[in-house]
Amino acid sequence: MKSKINSSRTIKVDYLARVEGEGALTVKIKDGSVSDVQFKIFEPPRFFEALLRGRKFSDAPDITSRICGICPIAYQMSSVHAMENIFGVKLDAQLRALRRLIYCGEWIESHVLHVYMLHAPDFLGYQDVIQLAKDHPEIVQKALRLKKIGNDIVTLLGGREIHPINVRVGGFYRVPTKKELASLTANLEWARDVAVETIKFTATLPFPEFEQDYEFVALRHQDEYPFNEGRLVSNKGLDIPIREYENHFVEEHVEHSNALHSVMKNRGSYFVGPLARYSLNFDKLTPLCQETARSVGLGETCNNPFKGIIVRSVETLYAIEEALRIIKNYEMPDAPSAPFEIKAGVGQGCTEAPRGILFHRYTLDEKGDIVNAKIVPPTSQNQKTIERDLKEYVKANINLPTDKLTWQCEQTIRNYDPCISCATHFLKLNFIHE
Amino acid sequence: MANHRKPKLAVWKFSSCDGCQLSLLDCEDELLSVVGAVDIANFPEASRAVMKGPYDISLVEGSITTPHEAERIHQVRRQSKLLITIGACATAGGIQALKNFKDVKDFISAVYASPEYIETLAKSTPIADHVFVDYELRGCPINKYQLVEVLNAFLNGRKPNTPAYSVCMECKRRGTVCVMVAQGIACMGPVVHAGCGAICPSYHRGCYGCFGPKETPNTGSLSEWWKQLGISENDIVRGFRGFNAYADAFRKESELHEV
Known part of the structure; x- marks a missing residue:
C-alpha cells in the first residue's frame, strides 16, 4: 500500500549541510519513478582561471590554494608540479618526500x-558532531586530536594549517630540521592506533546495499600509493600520462550549476576520490592497512559509496604510516628548493586531493607570466556520478517517507565529501513531486 | 534578572573558500569549550540543525559578488545583534576582487563556455560596503586564536585584543631577522596588519599581505624601498594586488604603479 504522496512528489533541500560550500538538490518523482535529478551548485563563481592571467608562475600555488580552505595543499601541489614540468625541475628525494609528508597531513586533517x-553523524542519526559529542564525548575528543595531528604536519611544514x-x-x-620533524613522531604513533580503531568503528555503521558499476579514475604509481605522481588509470582500461588528461576528459557547462561538469570523452561519468584510489591501488597500501581493511570485511575494491567512510579511515591510517616512514628516513636536504630557469611553455599537474584527482594546466610566456590556466577540481568530476547515484538510490528507496528520503539523499551526496568551494561552492536539495 | 540563555552564534558564507569558517573547526583544543559557551544556531558547514534568528553573534565569511548575495547580507544584518566579518574576502573583497580591476565580461567568458548561465556583479566588495559591521577580523585565512579571542571578548563584554600595528612588530617579537634588510627579499611586512604571527619571514620568505593594510600604512615608502631592491613597477602592482587588493590603501598604491 503505497501512500499517495509517494507516487508524485518533489524532494527539496534548499541548503545542503555538512559539505564545503553552497549547493542544492532537486529530485523530481513522477508517478512513482524518478523523473529528474539536479545536483545544483550555486556557489558564486570566483573566476580563478581568469584571475591567474598575467600573474607570475610563482603566484599560482598561493592564489590557487585560496580556491579551497579545506584542501589548499592539493592546489599548491598540482600547481607547482605543472610549473616544474614546464621548467624541467627535478626534486631530490628528500624534497619529494617532504611534499608527500605535507600531503599526508592534509589527508589526515x-x-x-x-x-x-x-559523515558519521548521518549514520548515527545526529544533526551534527556537537550533538554527537554530547552523547559520546570520548569519540569526538579523540577525533579532534587525530585531526589536529594532521594539521600539525601541515603547520610545521607549511607554516599554518589553512593556506x-x-x-x-x-x-x-x-625545510625542517630532523629534530623538528621528529617532534611529530610520538603523536603519530598514538594516531596509528586510533586510526585502526577508526576503521573498526566505521565498519560497524549501518550501510545500505548500494553497489554501483563505476569507472574509477585515480593516479597509479609503480612504487607507492599515489599523491603527486603517476599515470592516470581506470578499472575500465584507461592508462595515460597526466599530460594527456585533456585528450580524454572534457568539461561541460550545464545550466543548473556554476561548476563545470567533467566527463570522459565518449564514456560519460566517472568516479574520483578515496574509493577509486583504494580500488585501483590496494596493492600499494601498507600491510597494516590491508590487514585491517580485510579484517573488517572490506574487499580489495569497494563499489558501495556509503562505505567511503571506511575507505577514508583506511587512507587516514595509510597517511599516518607514510608520515612516520618519511620522518624516520628524513635527512635535511642541502637546499630547500631546486634551482631552475624560467621558460615559456605548457605544463600539466595532477595530484590526489583528499577528494580525488585535481588537474591543473598552465601556459607561461618567456617571462614566466601566466597566459592561461585551467583547473579541474575533483568535485566537478564527481558531479555527474553523484546525480547518477541519487537517481538510483531514490529509485530503490522510493517508498520511504519524504523526511527520511531527504536525509538519505543528503547522505548520498555527502558520501563524496563534495567540496563545492572547489567545484565553485553551496549545495541545496530540492525534491519536486510533480 | 539574569538571563541564562546561551548566546546564539550563526555562521554565514558568501563568496569565499570556506577556510575562515573552517578555522572554527580547526580549534581542536578549544572547539568543545566554544560550543559549550554558545548555541550554534546556524553553521551549515558543520550541522543540519538550524535555529531561527535573531542571533546574538553572526560571523560572516566571504565577499559580495552576486545580486542575490547583495540582498542576503541585509537579511543577515537584520537578524544579528552583532555582525563580525571574518577574513580578507569579507573585509576587503578577497582575491576575487582582482576582477574589480578588469572587465568582468572577459572574466566570465574566460572560465565558462556559456556565460549566459552566470550571474555575477562587476565587483567583489567587502561586507562593510553593504551593511554596518560591528567588528572586522583580518586575514587570509584568519588566525584561529584571534577568532577565539574575538568570540571570548564579545561573550564577556570587552574589547578584543587584535592589534593594528604591522607584521614587523611580530617579527621583532619572535626574534626573526629582517628578511628585507638582511637578505634583500621583498617583504610587505611594514605596511601589513599584524595577526598571523609573522609566519612568512620565519620561513625565509617575504610577507605577502594576507592581513591587509595596517593602520596608517606608508605604502609609498615601501614601494620606494622595493624599487631599490630592483623590483619592477609591474611586480609592485602585483605585490599590492594580492588577497587584499581592493583594500583602499593597497588599491591606491597599486594604481600609482600601473603602466
Whole structure:
C-alpha cells in the first residue's frame, strides 16, 4: 500500500549541510519513478582561471590554494608540479618526500573532518558532531586530536594549517630540521592506533546495499600509493600520462550549476576520490592497512559509496604510516628548493586531493607570466556520478517517507565529501513531486 | 534578572573558500569549550540543525559578488545583534576582487563556455560596503586564536585584543631577522596588519599581505624601498594586488604603479 504522496512528489533541500560550500538538490518523482535529478551548485563563481592571467608562475600555488580552505595543499601541489614540468625541475628525494609528508597531513586533517564531523553523524542519526559529542564525548575528543595531528604536519611544514605559505615551485622556502620533524613522531604513533580503531568503528555503521558499476579514475604509481605522481588509470582500461588528461576528459557547462561538469570523452561519468584510489591501488597500501581493511570485511575494491567512510579511515591510517616512514628516513636536504630557469611553455599537474584527482594546466610566456590556466577540481568530476547515484538510490528507496528520503539523499551526496568551494561552492536539495 | 540563555552564534558564507569558517573547526583544543559557551544556531558547514534568528553573534565569511548575495547580507544584518566579518574576502573583497580591476565580461567568458548561465556583479566588495559591521577580523585565512579571542571578548563584554600595528612588530617579537634588510627579499611586512604571527619571514620568505593594510600604512615608502631592491613597477602592482587588493590603501598604491 503505497501512500499517495509517494507516487508524485518533489524532494527539496534548499541548503545542503555538512559539505564545503553552497549547493542544492532537486529530485523530481513522477508517478512513482524518478523523473529528474539536479545536483545544483550555486556557489558564486570566483573566476580563478581568469584571475591567474598575467600573474607570475610563482603566484599560482598561493592564489590557487585560496580556491579551497579545506584542501589548499592539493592546489599548491598540482600547481607547482605543472610549473616544474614546464621548467624541467627535478626534486631530490628528500624534497619529494617532504611534499608527500605535507600531503599526508592534509589527508589526515581532511579525512578525519569528514569521517567524524561531517559523515558519521548521518549514520548515527545526529544533526551534527556537537550533538554527537554530547552523547559520546570520548569519540569526538579523540577525533579532534587525530585531526589536529594532521594539521600539525601541515603547520610545521607549511607554516599554518589553512593556506600554508611554505610551498614553492622547486621545493620549499624553508625545510625542517630532523629534530623538528621528529617532534611529530610520538603523536603519530598514538594516531596509528586510533586510526585502526577508526576503521573498526566505521565498519560497524549501518550501510545500505548500494553497489554501483563505476569507472574509477585515480593516479597509479609503480612504487607507492599515489599523491603527486603517476599515470592516470581506470578499472575500465584507461592508462595515460597526466599530460594527456585533456585528450580524454572534457568539461561541460550545464545550466543548473556554476561548476563545470567533467566527463570522459565518449564514456560519460566517472568516479574520483578515496574509493577509486583504494580500488585501483590496494596493492600499494601498507600491510597494516590491508590487514585491517580485510579484517573488517572490506574487499580489495569497494563499489558501495556509503562505505567511503571506511575507505577514508583506511587512507587516514595509510597517511599516518607514510608520515612516520618519511620522518624516520628524513635527512635535511642541502637546499630547500631546486634551482631552475624560467621558460615559456605548457605544463600539466595532477595530484590526489583528499577528494580525488585535481588537474591543473598552465601556459607561461618567456617571462614566466601566466597566459592561461585551467583547473579541474575533483568535485566537478564527481558531479555527474553523484546525480547518477541519487537517481538510483531514490529509485530503490522510493517508498520511504519524504523526511527520511531527504536525509538519505543528503547522505548520498555527502558520501563524496563534495567540496563545492572547489567545484565553485553551496549545495541545496530540492525534491519536486510533480 | 539574569538571563541564562546561551548566546546564539550563526555562521554565514558568501563568496569565499570556506577556510575562515573552517578555522572554527580547526580549534581542536578549544572547539568543545566554544560550543559549550554558545548555541550554534546556524553553521551549515558543520550541522543540519538550524535555529531561527535573531542571533546574538553572526560571523560572516566571504565577499559580495552576486545580486542575490547583495540582498542576503541585509537579511543577515537584520537578524544579528552583532555582525563580525571574518577574513580578507569579507573585509576587503578577497582575491576575487582582482576582477574589480578588469572587465568582468572577459572574466566570465574566460572560465565558462556559456556565460549566459552566470550571474555575477562587476565587483567583489567587502561586507562593510553593504551593511554596518560591528567588528572586522583580518586575514587570509584568519588566525584561529584571534577568532577565539574575538568570540571570548564579545561573550564577556570587552574589547578584543587584535592589534593594528604591522607584521614587523611580530617579527621583532619572535626574534626573526629582517628578511628585507638582511637578505634583500621583498617583504610587505611594514605596511601589513599584524595577526598571523609573522609566519612568512620565519620561513625565509617575504610577507605577502594576507592581513591587509595596517593602520596608517606608508605604502609609498615601501614601494620606494622595493624599487631599490630592483623590483619592477609591474611586480609592485602585483605585490599590492594580492588577497587584499581592493583594500583602499593597497588599491591606491597599486594604481600609482600601473603602466
